[in-house]
Every structure is written in C-alpha cells, then in structure tokens.
Amino acid sequence: MEIRKVPYTEAPIELLLEADPSVEKIKAYLPGSSCFVAMLEGKPVGACVVQCIAPAVYELMSIAVAPEYQRQGIGSKLLRHVVTTVRDMGARRLEVGTGTFGYQLAWYQREGFRVFAIDRDFFLVNYKEPIYENGIQLQDMLRLAVEY
Template identity: 30%
Template structure:
C-alpha cells in the first residue's frame, strides 16, 4: 500500500488554490466559501495530490464544498479515500449528515458520490447561472442546477 498522509492545514496557511481550482472555476468562487472551511490535504511522497474543503452548515450537517485530485492520481481510489476521511471527521464531530453538491451535468461525479453511499437529496435551481459570471459547460452541456447528495452518518 502506498503511503499517504492526510493533514488539516492551519488557519493562516496559504490556500491551495492550484488544487481547489481543479474542482471550482474561479478563485473568486472559491473565496466565497473557503474562509469558513476546514481544508485537508492528501500528500504522497512530499507532494500534495488532493484536497477536500469541509464546511459546517449547522450543528448536524457537514458539507463538502470542494474536493479535487490531481490528474495523475485520478481513478486510483484517492477520491474515495477523501470521502472516507470526511465521513470519519463528520462522525468524530457528531454530525448527522455529510452533503455534497455537484452540477446536474456532472454525471461522473454523481455516480462517484452514489458509489460512496450518497443519495440524491435535492437541487439548488440555477446555482451555476446565478453564481458564476459566464456560462460553464461540462460534458457538452451548460451547467445550471446543483444536485445535492447526502450521506447519513451511522
């Protein structure tokens, strides 16, 4: 098994925008939520290869605001490692649910979350239209709505 380390970055540390931008379109969009998040980095051989940003929405719900894996490490189970760490953090901190949002055009991301035990919970209508200055396209389709997925913490 390869050696990975998972660490929370300290407040005041540099925000890992290079990784976060793999999952969000602009620094401006990231800046709307990142200061209220706990940011964790997954490191392999002294290289940061993945990031997850967790935001407490309230006392019972923890949200994955951003999750990204560098391209050379994709499709190797790294995303599932991050999800499992987020589930552990949620459980340790007595959250009842872990939620994530992704575009209605993010078919691969929706399947990924469902594979990791999430179920579709709802939708934020026109999220990508209202929160980004220019249209964003994925899989040849304009991103409009955010699909909300939920995992109930056992």
C-alpha cells in the first residue's frame, strides 16, 4: 500500500462519503485542506483529510476506507501516517470529532487520541437528516486530540 498526498481537487469524494453523509460539508471543508489517499494496486482504497484550524493546531476532518477493504489495517496505517505527517508540518496538536459510541471511538483512543470535550447536539444541529449507527441516533460529538 502506498500513501499519497493529493490536491484537494483530486480527493475521492465517494470514499469520504463513508465517513460523512453530507457532500455539501465535504465540498466545504476540502479547499484549504490536505488530502492523503491510500492506494492499493493503483486504486484509491482509503482517504484522510486534515485542515489547519489554528496556529499549530490541525483537525482531522475525515478518514475513510472503502467498505470491501476495511479491517485489513489500511485505516490504521493511514491514520498513523497522517499523525506523523501533521507533526512534521509543525503541529502541536491534532484534533478529531467523532460520535459518542461505536468502534471509531475506541480506535482513535487506541491510536493515541484522548477525549477533551463534548459538543452537545452537534449531529442534530449540523445535519438535516438524522444519522444512525448501530440503530442509535448520533446526537453529540466527542472531541479528541493527540498532543505532540
């Protein structure tokens, strides 16, 4: 597997939709972001987008792996690559927002992220359609960060 940094105009939106159901939101955060794509046999199988949100502070806006390639270690390799690359770009901190339950929350913490805040009602206020995971409606967002 190879990880490439690509211009935001080449970001694989269909992959990013696995992490965020709103194409408008994806198109709004892509300009000004850095996009990393995991390639396998010439095909994009994973994508991650990060954006600088304050001096030396970055946010992981999205990370996704194509469903048929999930649980093969691609997402973890991509996340570690981005954590290291953002540190090398001069970041002191990398933040991410995720739901209050689900495997993603455990996964980020396994990769070194720690919860620092809760954004109550985030998914109710920011999305027109309700979002369900494991049959539970997402309401609040947990904010996590890696400190370098």
